[in-house]
Amino acid sequence: MIIDLRSDTVTKPSAAMLEAMMNAPVGDDVFAEDASVNELQNFAAELFGMEAALFCPSGTMTNQIAIKAHTQPGDELICDTASHIYNYEGGGIAFNSGVQARLVNGDRGRLNAKQIETVINPNFDWLTKTSLVSLENTVNRAGGSIYETAEIQLIKDLCLKRNLGLHLDGARLFNALVVTNDSPKLYGQLFDSISICLSKGLGAPVGSLLLGNQEFINKSRRIRKVFGGGMRQAGILAAAGLYALKNNFNRLHEDHENARMIESALKKCSFIKSIMPVETNIIIFELIEGIEANHFVHKMKENNILCTGFGGQSIRMVTHLDAPTNMCTKVCEAISAVSF
Numbered sequence: 001m002i003i004d005l006r007s008d009t010v011t012k013p014s015a016a017m018l019e020a021m022m023n024a025p026v027g028d029d030v031f032a033e034d035a036s037v038n039e040l041q042n043f044a045a046e047l048f049g050m051e052a053a054l055f056c057p058s059g060t061m062t063n064q065i066a067i068k069a070h071t072q073p074g075d076e077l078i079c080d081t082a083s084h085i086y087n088y089e090g091g092g093i094a095f096n097s098g099v100q101a102r103l104v105n106g107d108r109g110r111l112n113a114k115q116i117e118t119v120i121n122p123n124f125d126w127l128t129k130t131s132l133v134s135l136e137n138t139v140n141r142a143g144g145s146i147y148e149t150a151e152i153q154l155i156k157d158l159c160l161k162r163n164l165g166l167h168l169d170g171a172r173l174f175n176a177l178v179v180t181n182d183s184p185k186l187y188g189q190l191f192d193s194i195s196i197c198l199s200k201g202l203g204a205p206v207g208s209l210l211l212g213n214q215e216f217i218n219k220s221r222r223i224r225k226v227f228g229g230g231m232r233q234a235g236i237l238a239a240a241g242l243y244a245l246k247n248n249f250n251r252l253h254e255d256h257e258n259a260r261m262i263e264s265a266l267k268k269c270s271f272i273k274s275i276m277p278v279e280t281n282i283i284i285f286e287l288i289e290g291i292e293a294n295h296f297v298h299k300m301k302e303n304n305i306l307c308t309g310f311g312g313q314s315i316r317m318v319t320h321l322d323a324p325t326n327m328c329t330k331v332c333e334a335i336s337a338v339s340f
């Protein structure tokens with residue numbers, strides 16, 4: 001049996017999820033006639049207390065649609081250097097929207113209002129127009145770090161004052177929410193738009209949702225079509241997403257406990273240089289000089305455990321619902337037994 005900790009996207013639909021997919025009423029979603037897609041969108045909008053939601057094939061698409069909808073070509077958006085929208089979306093900020101990114105080095109991927117204020121351009125003809133701030137919670141590249149809600153409130157106040165849109169890449173927002181105990185509705189009030197992934201910790205095979213007010217989602221629907229994301233009988237996928245939202249949210253705690261268990265095992269190893277604080281389901285650690293990331297990945301593979309090199313000496317492991325505690329215990333044993 002393979003224990004795959006490369007990402008929380010590797011989960012496969014459970015029998016109950018497949019059952020929900022099999023029984024999903026469907027229609028043509030380009031005509032907004034797919035009952036299952038509509039149900040998912042309404043459920044999510046209500047969950048966040050936002051006016052509307054849009055079902056899309058990926059989190060890259062929901063982020064890229066949001067950037068397009070909030071900006072004009074030639075504008076600038078502010079985001080952290082570690083952000084997914086900047087690093088892992090194929091240059092989409094420039095490609096899709098003709099927008100440039102003003103990068104700020106936050107604290108493990110998290111910006112604060114003061115930092116943001118210093119890089120908002122004043123309104124001169126010759127300066128790039130700042131139009132959007134994009135935050136990520138949890139921050140993937142920074143080891144699943146969580147934002148302080150009070151800081152987001154300060155950022156929200158700043159964006160209101162300076163007339164900037166505020167977008168959240170909430171691919172793993174639910175991982176943050178089970179830790180902070182904040183309600184999705186609070187996040188619905190803080191952001192103009194939110195992207196959530198159903199295909200990460202929640203365990204759906206495909207799909208993300210973009211949330212916002214009705215006008216924003218109407219605009220986003222047009223952009224989704226241009227991007228080639230208008231799907232037809234997408235209800236089969238939406239049903240999986242709805243099942244995931246309803247059933248797999250509260251169990252995310254288990255993934256976090258398992259991640260901390262692996263962190264503890266790593267802390268005892270002499271070949272580990274440092275581990276980013278584990279706050280959610282992502283574990284990123286650095287190997288000491290002289291031990292290559294590939295070498296460690298290979299040793300794990302010999303034990304049927306998959307993880308990934310994350311640049312330089314770093315390795316990433318991500319816990320999820322298809323790697324329950326008994327499997328993570330095996331991972332800990334394998335880590336303890338590794339020698340170089």
Ligand SMILES: *Cc1c(COP(=O)(O)O)cnc(C)c1O
Nearest residue numbers: 058059060061084136140169171
């Ligand atoms: C996974 C992820 C996304 C979206 O990725 P897709 O693979 O396009 O669904 C966006 N932001 C973050 C932080 C992610 O981890």
